[in-house]
Amino acid sequence: MKTPDIAREFLRLQAEVGDVDTLREAKVSGLQAVVESGEYRAELHDVARKLLQEILGQILG
Secondary structure, eight states: OOOHHHHHHHHHHHHHHOOOOHHHHHHHHHHHHHHHHHHOOOOOHHHHHHHHHHHHHHHHH
């Protein structure tokens, strides 16, 4: 892709997705409410996988 094509695609995706900060705030607020209510249950397998990915990413850098 050429730079103008990338810029057009970025603008198209940005218009489609909308304000990412607003989406992030809504997601964080929803998760915070679930955690505070005591209803949040982390999947141990998913947590372990993400932790290992983070560690490997730092090692392989």
